[in-house]
Amino acid sequence: MIAFTCRFRTLTIVGALASLATFASDAHAAGRRNIYVRNACNRPIELLIDHADGYHNWHPHAWFRFAAGEGGYLRGSEGNILSQSEDHELYGYARTTDRGWPLYWEGNEQEVIWQGAAYKETKLNTTVDSDGDLVVRITCA
Numbered sequence: 001m002i003a004f005t006c007r008f009r010t011l012t013i014v015g016a017l018a019s020l021a022t023f024a025s026d027a028h029a030a031g032r033r034n035i036y037v038r039n040a041c042n043r044p045i046e047l048l049i050d051h052a053d054g055y056h057n058w059h060p061h062a063w064f065r066f067a068a069g070e071g072g073y074l075r076g077s078e079g080n081i082l083s084q085s086e087d088h089e090l091y092g093y094a095r096t097t098d099r100g101w102p103l104y105w106e107g108n109e110q111e112v113i114w115q116g117a118a119y120k121e122t123k124l125n126t127t128v129d130s131d132g133d134l135v136v137r138i139t140c141a
Contacts, residue, residue, distance in 0.1 A: 032083040033134035035090070037064065038071035041140035044097045049074060050112045050121055052088035060112045065097065066138075073133075084134050091121040094138055103140055 032053060039045050048062035061082065064074055074082040084090050091112070094105040107122025124136045 031086050033086060033128065033132060034081045034083050035074045035136065036071065036129070036133045037066065037074060037136045037138065039066035039068060040137050041096070041103075042068045043100060043103070043140060044068055045094050045103075045138060046097050047092055047094040047138070048112070048114055048119055048121075049082070049124075050091040050110070051082055052085045052090075053083050057085075060114050062114050090124045090126055090134065090136065092124045092136070093119040093121050096140075105138065 035049070035051060037047060037049075044065065044067050046063040046065045048060060049064065050058055050060045052058050059082075061074065061076060066072070076082055089109075091109055092105070093112070096103045105122060106120045108120055109123050110121050111118050112121055113119075127135050127137070129135050
């Protein structure tokens with residue numbers, strides 16, 4: 001009876017450790033969200049994004065171009081979908097690209113240098129969709 005109890009306790013501890021490892025892995029995976037952008041403006045735009053894919057691990061990427069009403073996942077130069085750490089804000093700079101009156105989405109939140117030019121970024125408003133993606137909706141209204 002004692003041998004069975006010891007073995008049972010060992011299995012319980014091993015099972016509990018396996019559960020904790022699975023939970024830790026799921027928590028790590030849930031700590032980042034894929035970035036999806038929707039251009040809800042009736043004009044074409046281009047976007048510079050500054051995202052964090054780890055603790056204070058910031059990366060600027062540009063220029064993502066979206067036609068009016070177009071949306072899509074942001075992809076890095078290697079084709080990978082960009083992700084954002086849940087515990088960081090998402091920053092960006094955008095501008096219209098057509099010949100109409102220019103519109104800019106900028107701010108004084110932080111500045112990023114991209115190819116030798118400085119851009120004043122703004123904190124982007126985001127939501128999380130049913131797939132768990134971080135959605136940026138850019139409007140010109």
